[in-house]
Amino acid sequence: MSDDTLFAEVLDGANRANPYPIYERLRRRPVSRQRDGAYVVSTHAAIRSLLFDPRLSSEDLPPSRRPRTGNPFKDWIINPLKNRVATAHRPLIFRDPPDHDTLRGFVMKEFTIARVNNLHGRVEALVDTLIERCRGRDEVCLVEDLSYPLPVAVICELLGVPEADEPQFHAWATQLATALEPDARRDEEARRATVTTFDAIAAYMRRLIRDKRRHPADDMLSGLARRGDRGEPAMGDVDLISTAVLLLVAGHETTVNLITNGMLTLLRHPQELARLKADPERAPRLIEELLRYEPPVHFRTRKALGAIEIGGTTIPPGAPVVLLFASGNRDPERFSDPDRFDPSRDDIQHFGFGGGLHYCVGAPLARIEAEIALVTLCRRLVEPRLMADPPSYRAGASLRGPSNLGIHIAGIV
Amino acid sequence: MSERPGIVIVGASLAGLRGAEALRRGGYDGPLTLIGDEPHPPYDRPPLSKHVLAGELEADATALPHLVSLRARWRLGQPATGLDRAGRTIRLADGSDVPFTKLFIATGARARTWTEQGADLDGVFTIRRREDAVALRRALSRPPERVLIIGAGLIGCEAASCCRDLGLPVTLVDPNPTPLARILGTVVGEVLAQTLRRSGVDYRPGARVRALVGEAGHVRRAHLQDGGAIDTDLVIVALGAVRETAWLARAGLVADSGGVTCDGACRVLTREGPPDVDIVAAGDVARWPNPIYGGRAITVEHWGNAVEQAAHAASSLLRPAQPKPYVHLPAFWSSQFGLNIKAVGLADGADAVAIVQGDRASRRFLAVYGRDGRSVAAVSFDQARWLPAYADRILAGAPFPPILDATDQRRIETLAPGFPPLRTERPVLEMAHV
Numbered sequence: 001m002s003d004d005t006l007f008a009e010v011l012d013g014a015n016r017a018n019p020y021p022i023y024e025r026l027r028r029r030p031v032s033r034q035r036d037g038a039y040v041v042s043t044h045a046a047i048r049s050l051l052f053d054p055r056l057s058s059e060d061l062p063p064s065r066r067p068r069t070g071n072p073f074k075d076w077i078i079n080p081l082k083n084r085v086a087t088a089h090r091p092l093i094f095r096d097p098p099d100h101d102t103l104r105g106f107v108m109k110e111f112t113i114a115r116v117n118n119l120h121g122r123v124e125a126l127v128d129t130l131i132e133r134c135r136g137r138d139e140v141c142l143v144e145d146l147s148y149p150l151p152v153a154v155i156c157e158l159l160g161v162p163e164a165d166e167p168q169f170h171a172w173a174t175q176l177a178t179a180l181e182p183d184a185r186r187d188e189e190a191r192r193a194t195v196t197t198f199d200a201i202a203a204y205m206r207r208l209i210r211d212k213r214r215h216p217a218d219d220m221l222s223g224l225a226r227r228g229d230r231g232e233p234a235m236g237d238v239d240l241i242s243t244a245v246l247l248l249v250a251g252h253e254t255t256v257n258l259i260t261n262g263m264l265t266l267l268r269h270p271q272e273l274a275r276l277k278a279d280p281e282r283a284p285r286l287i288e289e290l291l292r293y294e295p296p297v298h299f300r301t302r303k304a305l306g307a308i309e310i311g312g313t314t315i316p317p318g319a320p321v322v323l324l325f326a327s328g329n330r331d332p333e334r335f336s337d338p339d340r341f342d343p344s345r346d347d348i349q350h351f352g353f354g355g356g357l358h359y360c361v362g363a364p365l366a367r368i369e370a371e372i373a374l375v376t377l378c379r380r381l382v383e384p385r386l387m388a389d390p391p392s393y394r395a396g397a398s399l400r401g402p403s404n405l406g407i408h409i410a411g412i413v
Numbered sequence: 414m415s416e417r418p419g420i421v422i423v424g425a426s427l428a429g430l431r432g433a434e435a436l437r438r439g440g441y442d443g444p445l446t447l448i449g450d451e452p453h454p455p456y457d458r459p460p461l462s463k464h465v466l467a468g469e470l471e472a473d474a475t476a477l478p479h480l481v482s483l484r485a486r487w488r489l490g491q492p493a494t495g496l497d498r499a500g501r502t503i504r505l506a507d508g509s510d511v512p513f514t515k516l517f518i519a520t521g522a523r524a525r526t527w528t529e530q531g532a533d534l535d536g537v538f539t540i541r542r543r544e545d546a547v548a549l550r551r552a553l554s555r556p557p558e559r560v561l562i563i564g565a566g567l568i569g570c571e572a573a574s575c576c577r578d579l580g581l582p583v584t585l586v587d588p589n590p591t592p593l594a595r596i597l598g599t600v601v602g603e604v605l606a607q608t609l610r611r612s613g614v615d616y617r618p619g620a621r622v623r624a625l626v627g628e629a630g631h632v633r634r635a636h637l638q639d640g641g642a643i644d645t646d647l648v649i650v651a652l653g654a655v656r657e658t659a660w661l662a663r664a665g666l667v668a669d670s671g672g673v674t675c676d677g678a679c680r681v682l683t684r685e686g687p688p689d690v691d692i693v694a695a696g697d698v699a700r701w702p703n704p705i706y707g708g709r710a711i712t713v714e715h716w717g718n719a720v721e722q723a724a725h726a727a728s729s730l731l732r733p734a735q736p737k738p739y740v741h742l743p744a745f746w747s748s749q750f751g752l753n754i755k756a757v758g759l760a761d762g763a764d765a766v767a768i769v770q771g772d773r774a775s776r777r778f779l780a781v782y783g784r785d786g787r788s789v790a791a792v793s794f795d796q797a798r799w800l801p802a803y804a805d806r807i808l809a810g811a812p813f814p815p816i817l818d819a820t821d822q823r824r825i826e827t828l829a830p831g832f833p834p835l836r837t838e839r840p841v842l843e844m845a846h847v
């Protein structure tokens with residue numbers, strides 16, 4: 001197999017269950033050009049360096065944002081203007097500085113540790129309720145029964161979405177998830193479906209924000225919607241909506257995979273499951289190792305704004321750049337025995353939450369959710385056994401995780 | 414063998430501690446002694462002019478963590494007063510002698526004090542040691558009617574920031590046109606000047622304090638060289654530092670108030686010329702030819718250098734047969750007025766500066782300095798995450814400006830950085846960066 005089609009293999013659903021051998025081949029070069037012109041970055045060092053390189057853009061570049069033409073009028077006036085119009089109000093994950101930083105600043109101010117810690121009890125209660133629902137069965141469908149409903153409920157709680165509207169949110173979240181997959185963004189029909197869903201959420205959010213302004217509560221949306229006192233800058237409504245939608249999608253489609261991958265990995269390593277059961281204090285380390293070993297987000301795509309020389313390759317301006325986080329996580333140059341799941345390793349600088357300016361905003365929340373879910377599952381499921389290994393996977397190669405994880409159980413305690 | 418006196422480190426602070434750790438890590442398991450003037454185990458200085466002054470952190474809460482078990486003998490509260498190189502002993506203040514097989518010099522620097530009129534008045538402070546910060550903190554909480562800070566370098570500006578946070582009236586006097594003018598130039602310094610003013614600091618660029626006068630032994634007023642006067646009852650002298658080398662005066666080493674001079678591998682040069690391969694120096698006190706700047710001999714008075722150089726000096730001691738040049742890209746950070754400032758490289762001597770990301774008006778930007786068409790330094794205001802990319806370029810000697818096409822790059826404007834001409838009457842001050 002030639003090297004310039006390796007990434008196509010990664011995208012190929014047939015390799016979903018185990019893409020790691022392909023990553024290993026990709027790592028023979030830090031950066032490999034693919035036949036379609038994309039550059040795949042696969043080693044830990046190269047990913048790290050590019051995460052801190054200001055020439056990589058996260059903006060879904062509109063046609064106007066071309067590399068410099070050399071014509072100053074075009075370069076400095078016309079194209080930037082077109083660009084502004086086209087990129088305004090994208091969610092911050094698809095924005096570059098300085099707008100990204102401003103928007104992220106607003107979110108960080110509200111995404112406080114206190115707010116996250118306050119969700120602790122709620123997450124525990126949710127997990128217990130969801131597991132309780134499986135009582136009497138000899139099989140748990142983990143994704144459907146727990147991994148999927150939990151994060152949406154938590155996000156709703158965080159944002160302050162009324163409980164009655166939650167089912168609607170679940171439906172929207174599912175539809176939007178597909179929008180994050182690179183393939184889906186090219187497919188016209190999927191694109192249209194996304195727009196329709198987005199419009200529905202936007203309309204809902206607009207109402208909710210108005211409500212929150214009138215009756216502020218102690219939730220994140222109320223916080224974000226609060227108009228700055230004394231001329232303090234605040235987020236505009238359109239940005240507010242796209243941020244809320246981003247939190248919903250980013251907090252949902254990822255956490256699902258962390259919990260499911262986590263349980264899958266534990267069931268494949270029964271001694272680790274037993275250890276976690278005996279000593280729940282191990283959970284934080286175990287989750288960090290999970291984020292390295294089976295990360296929910298395998299890669300993210302950027303665009304090079306200028307020529308970037310790295311690892312013996314020059315990425316040309318305009319080229320798409322794939323940061324293959326999951327490969328960097330298994331780089332033997334960085335981690336000893338990288339293909340071994342070993343929660344007791346000390347060196348654990350993984351890219352599970354990305355890195356650099358787009359580093360995951362929700363990392364503390366995700367950690368809490370996964371910790372409570374996995375610890376409780378280990379404690380309460382009696383004699384859990386995998387029903388199929390490998391399980392079936394969802395379509396996504398980036399947001400990668402099982403679509404279904406059947407677990408045989410002898411009961412629930 | 415246990416009779417051998419082993420390695421002695423003089424100066425028990427950042428460079429001394431990290432040097433000791435590097436020796437142990439590097440496999441040295443002979444006797445190890447640390448001699449320190451201060452009575453405290455090693456502690457961190459950067460918080461002294463920041464969190465400690467602001468009252469957010471107790472002064473005694475800044476102890477440096479020990480990263481390795483040292484199994485060392487500590488002689489604290491005891492300055493070294495002399496070095497007998499031929500006899501391989503160190504004289505302590507109490508008259509005792511400490512023998513050594515190899516010597517690690519890490520005596521750092523002390524604050525330059527006020528030596529003009531009024532030097533003996535109460536209410537005049539410097540910030541270098543823990544006790545300085547405690548005393549100053551106590552005096553600030555009394556509170557004073559007006560704080561006068563002499564010197565708008567890093568520590569002077571940080572102190573001004575803390576004083577404003579405490580709600581105190583502050584006057585800041587400095588002969589240069591902007592703060593940090595010597596290390597960052599006036600183009601970047603002007604951003605800080607505006608910040609100072611916006612924060613309510615009475616900032617007096619281009620002014621010099623001539624004399625401090627007091628009443629009943631306590632400072633009451635400062636007289637400026639241009640004839641003006643400032644009423645003040647608390648003065649912070651932030652005029653930089655003097656290297657602690659007096660104890661080496663008769664040791665036959667190349668040492669002066671600008672530092673001890675080393676070869677490229679941090680081994681101290683003797684007056685005769687060659688280095689004494691059993692004596693190394695690291696941290697604020699060490700002056701060495703840095704290959705990055707064409708072998709120009711520099712001292713670097715920043716935290717990161719103390720740590721890195723200590724490790725390098727330790728390896729030079731342990732492996733005398735393979736001396737390696739110490740290559741270091743200087744770097745520092747500072748937090749003041751809510752700004753996180755970080756810099757890499759030496760900007761002084763640059764002939765151009767370009768704002769390559771962000772803009773000065775928003776006070777979020779990244780500026781790169783060039784010299785003869787090469788990139789030599791970069792500084793970030795609230796944009797630190799990009800700095801490593803620029804550091805790589807600077808190390809590689811990339812053309813100036815080094816990175817085009819950054820995400821938030823506007824038209825790159827290249828300016829003259831505006832370094833004030835070197836003053837001659839205070840030569841030692843300049844040594845900090847030359």
Ligand SMILES: Cc1cc2nc3c(=O)[nH]c(=O)nc-3n(C[C@H](O)[C@H](O)[C@H](O)COP(=O)(O)OP(=O)(O)OC[C@H]3O[C@@H](n4cnc5c(N)ncnc54)[C@H](O)[C@@H]3O)c2cc1C
Pocket residue numbers: 423424425426427428429448449450451457458459460461462491492493494519520521522523540541542568657660695696697698713714715716717719744745746747748
């Ligand atoms: C207030 C303040 C704020 C700072 N903030 C920053 C910052 O934000 N960022 C940054 O990068 N750097 C900062 N620095 C600089 C940084 O702290 C120094 O670079 C670092 O402390 C150097 O470590 P050192 O061990 O070489 O020297 P020092 O820390 O000066 O330690 C030398 C030690 O040797 C002892 N000694 C001296 N003479 C003798 C003798 N004859 N016998 C025995 N012992 C002796 C001294 O008492 C002292 O304990 C700051 C410094 C100060 C003072």
Ligand code: HEM
Pocket residue numbers: 058092093094104155246247248250251252254255258295296297300351352353354355357358359360361362363365366
């Ligand atoms: C296991 C769970 C999670 C994983 C593995 C994960 C992973 C990631 C990764 C890899 C990125 C970087 C994207 C990039 O570099 O382009 C990211 C960004 C982000 N995540 Fe998460 N995430 C998780 C949970 C959450 C949660 C619970 C939230 C919010 C409630 C959240 C909100 C965000 C946001 C807003 C961003 C964009 C940040 C920015 O662009 O500055 N994530 N996440």
